[in-house]
Amino acid sequence: MSERRGFASDNHAGVHPEVIAAIADANDGHAAAYGGDPWTAGAQQRFREHFGPAARAFPVFNGTGANVLCLEALTQPWQAVVCARTAHLHVDECGAPERAGRKLLVVDTPDGRLTPELVAPLLVRIGDEHAVQPRLLSIAQSTELGTVHRPEAVAALAEWAHAHGLLLHVDGARLCNAAAALGVPLRALTTDAGVDAVSFGGTKNGLMGAEAVVLLRDDLGDGFKYRRKRAMQLASKMRYISAQLEALLRGDLWERSAAHANAMARRLGAAVGALEGVRVTQPVEANAVFAVLPPAATERLQRSWPFYVWDEGSGEVRWMASWDTTEDEVDAFAADVRAALG
Numbered sequence: 001m002s003e004r005r006g007f008a009s010d011n012h013a014g015v016h017p018e019v020i021a022a023i024a025d026a027n028d029g030h031a032a033a034y035g036g037d038p039w040t041a042g043a044q045q046r047f048r049e050h051f052g053p054a055a056r057a058f059p060v061f062n063g064t065g066a067n068v069l070c071l072e073a074l075t076q077p078w079q080a081v082v083c084a085r086t087a088h089l090h091v092d093e094c095g096a097p098e099r100a101g102r103k104l105l106v107v108d109t110p111d112g113r114l115t116p117e118l119v120a121p122l123l124v125r126i127g128d129e130h131a132v133q134p135r136l137l138s139i140a141q142s143t144e145l146g147t148v149h150r151p152e153a154v155a156a157l158a159e160w161a162h163a164h165g166l167l168l169h170v171d172g173a174r175l176c177n178a179a180a181a182l183g184v185p186l187r188a189l190t191t192d193a194g195v196d197a198v199s200f201g202g203t204k205n206g207l208m209g210a211e212a213v214v215l216l217r218d219d220l221g222d223g224f225k226y227r228r229k230r231a232m233q234l235a236s237k238m239r240y241i242s243a244q245l246e247a248l249l250r251g252d253l254w255e256r257s258a259a260h261a262n263a264m265a266r267r268l269g270a271a272v273g274a275l276e277g278v279r280v281t282q283p284v285e286a287n288a289v290f291a292v293l294p295p296a297a298t299e300r301l302q303r304s305w306p307f308y309v310w311d312e313g314s315g316e317v318r319w320m321a322s323w324d325t326t327e328d329e330v331d332a333f334a335a336d337v338r339a340a341l342g
């Protein structure tokens with residue numbers, strides 16, 4: 001894959017200049033380690049502003065760590081986590097949830113979204129000591145297929161989960177994209193919808209490697225600070241992670257960056273969706289475009305544009321837009337898609 005800018009991943013984009021400035025500002029003298037610094041206190045305050053006064057935020061290094069910590073904190077070893085078959089947890093974490101001793105029960109979904117109807121058939125053998133006991137639903141916002149769960153859908157899922165003795169976790173690696181796409185505050189998709197815990201993503205939205213576990217209920221996550229350390233996710237110089245999260249949540253940076261990435265994906269989806277020979281396979285609701293095109297066209301395009309083939313079998317590709325994707329890039333890429341189709 002070339003070094004060219006492209007549509008491979010929102011992780012390929014650099015760090016937002018306002019975040020670099022926040023890191024530079026935090027680089028001022030000495031500060032207490034392991035979260036005892038003012039930047040971490042500031043970030044925690046921002047999380048409370050966005051997620052409500054009960055929110056407890058724990059900065060971590062990466063999304064896999066945040067997810068695994070949430071799973072461990074919200075379940076016992078004999079309990080299972082239900083997620084979509086396409087979930088990052090299931091397909092892109094190299095068995096880290098299983099390494100933590102948690103079994104995943106996966107559900108086929110047409111579009112990456114979980115619903116009570118899709119999950120219900122898995123709620124069997126409750127009380128049977130020979131079977132893992134479903135305890136946690138995990139949804140992604142936005143999903144790995146670029147779709148979003150609307151606030152009312154999250155609320156319905158949370159209500160159903162709680163009525164069945166389950167908890168609801170949001171893998172929010174792209175929560176900002178989902179909220180920006182829907183034009184709602186972060187709490188509308190989480191706290192207000194009855195979500196119990198969130199893996200909050202910053203890295204894909206212009207941070208350098210900063211995520212956070214956000215626990216939304218007082219009665220969950222007993223001993224979480226010990227758990228984070230045991231999971232090797234406790235940063236000694238936490239101020240640099242916290243300063244990034246604080247910068248993201250302080251003003252409108254979270255929304256500005258995510259809304260821009262979403263708009264670029266919509267622009268791309270509209271441009272390529274109009275081409276004969278391209279089939280856009282999922283609604284473009286956040287910052288991803290999924291499409292099927294002839295393999296020969298994909299191969300030609302990949303000579304000059306980095307992007308991933310999502311499904312070798314069907315030829316489906318994934319094009320991700322980032323906070324720094326430009327309209328000119330989208331237009332140039334769409335023109336090259338047209339040319340590659342011959």
Ligand SMILES: Cc1ncc(COP(=O)(O)O)c(C=O)c1O
Pocket residue numbers: 062063064065067088089140143144171173174203
């Ligand atoms: C939905 C989702 N969750 C979590 C992650 C976090 O992964 P990482 O451990 O690479 O930060 C990603 C990254 O690709 C993701 O797409």
